[in-house]
Amino acid sequence: MSATTQTENEAKELGFSVRQGVDWSNYVLYRPIYQNSFFTHIFDYHSQKPGVSWSIAHDIGAGHGIASSTIASRFDHVVVSDPNDGYTQIARNLLVEQSGISESKFTFLQQGAEKSSVESASIDLITACECMQWTDTEAAVGEFARQLRPGGTLVMTYYTRPLIVGNERAQDIWKAIFEAYSKNATGDLLDRAFRILNNGFDAIALPEASWKTVKRVYINASQGIASFKINDRVGENRVGKNEERVWVNGDPDWSDNQDIDWLKKYFATWVPVLPENEIRGLWDELECILGGEKVRLETPIAMVFATKRA
Template sequence: MANVSVDELGFSPKQGVNWSNYLACRPVYQASFFGRIFDYHAQKPEATWSVGHDVGAGCGIVSSTLAARFNSVIVSDPNDGYVTLAKKLLVEEASLPESKFTFLQEPAEESSVETGTVDLIAACECMQWTNPSAAISEFSRQLKAGGTLAITYYVRPLIDGSERAQDAWKGVWATHSNRARGEVYDRAFRTVNTALENLEFPEDKWQAVKRVYINSRGDVNAFVMNDLIAERKVKEGEEKIWVEDDKEWIDAKDIEWFKAYLATWVPSIPETEMQEVWDELELALDGKKVEIRTPVVMIFATKKAQFI
């Protein structure tokens, strides 16, 4: 969706996310990101490319790339207005054929998608908002035997090369996370703080589970935002891969970008209510750009064939 205008996206407070800012400031899913997903799926002898499902699709960022590989794509999200916006961007702005998509406003935990009909499910940057065990069970129901589940999450970036700037940036997020309290936010933190290691894949339904950690310096603590930690449920036999210095998740940014980036996260906190921590970061940056490195986790799993 790189060519889609982000100036007028029909945002309203009811939607909860300002997608103009989101698309302008959040990391772009680059070729290696989708390459890892498609390579995992393609390695299976039984792999087919009929139906892809973008769960928690938001404005359809992932859907547009799935559409280049799959005959049809399901675009689902539980939030008011999101799939309507996704349809506008994918069909009206990007000129993709409407017949290629099915748009559904519904949650990850309970879908109207028919059982055993989906080849690949992508759940990107959304599992923290779900009941993970219920969602993963629902994904198993939808997938064909041998189908692929790809779950991904990137956390806030880390600053390299300046300990003072990183400490100040950490202070910004500490202030933000202290304001983001309540059942929904606490559940989300418990998931992301484990680098999604609280997600469990029952062995009677899933196989070939692979967890890929990118730019985390070999440490899942790179994902920790505060002190809320869920139980880790990584099983013996699950493959772990560590990828460092992935340049597609490395950039250089200035103070204005840091402020705009934080504004894409919920809850939105006015700059004036965090002035002290922003002032410290601005002093640490001293008018310069600094290198940022975004930690990413990607989880892949294959739906087991059910034998009677």
């Protein structure tokens, strides 16, 4: 594949979009960074297969290429795709202009997860990080199966808001802030997103006819699946009977210590944006509880792995 940028004729802003209030500068500063353990999980799963190939990967819903650069360090070529207008150009600027990676390493596509121009049975690894909630998951998973070579790897990941640990009063207020956010986050698209997120991707089915060796890893989910729940819009549990479930607690790569100012700036990265003044009382109460001190945060993350059947 040569380095190209392809777009659909109609500009789109789907889900996590600038129109909804996305600010990529703040996103980079206040969202978790994909650390070594994240990619270790991905590359270890992929590498344990006989005859494994590291030729072509497809980073779907790539945003501005947060995960693409590390994927490019292991694969010969990376397709970087996102449906939102302008995002692939942002990714190109980051990966090629700023990071200095050869442009020939990438193909940039403005396309959604449910339908792609990528050739059938041509991809070794698909990553869909922090984007599945904005998709028709049944259609997307079917499309992933079409693109992957037999034995290829699918990885779908999602991290939710961090939990405050060791301070129950602060966690209660933090929870109330996200409850207020979710009341403001309504509409068909967001309702579907919450049904996918609130049980840590357990609402995403991986049919046995297409997938094997399915492994669901839950990191820092100290409250079980409830760690991912923000409101009562929870989808049906569609975990297959033969799927492996793994719980990993206390991963330091998904832990941090932060103060009230950081929490406010992190919260502002969630879309649709809920203005700080609309929940001023909750912020004031949380600030009083913290008393100028930092709190311990642990971010729950779900990582779903699957292998394409022959």
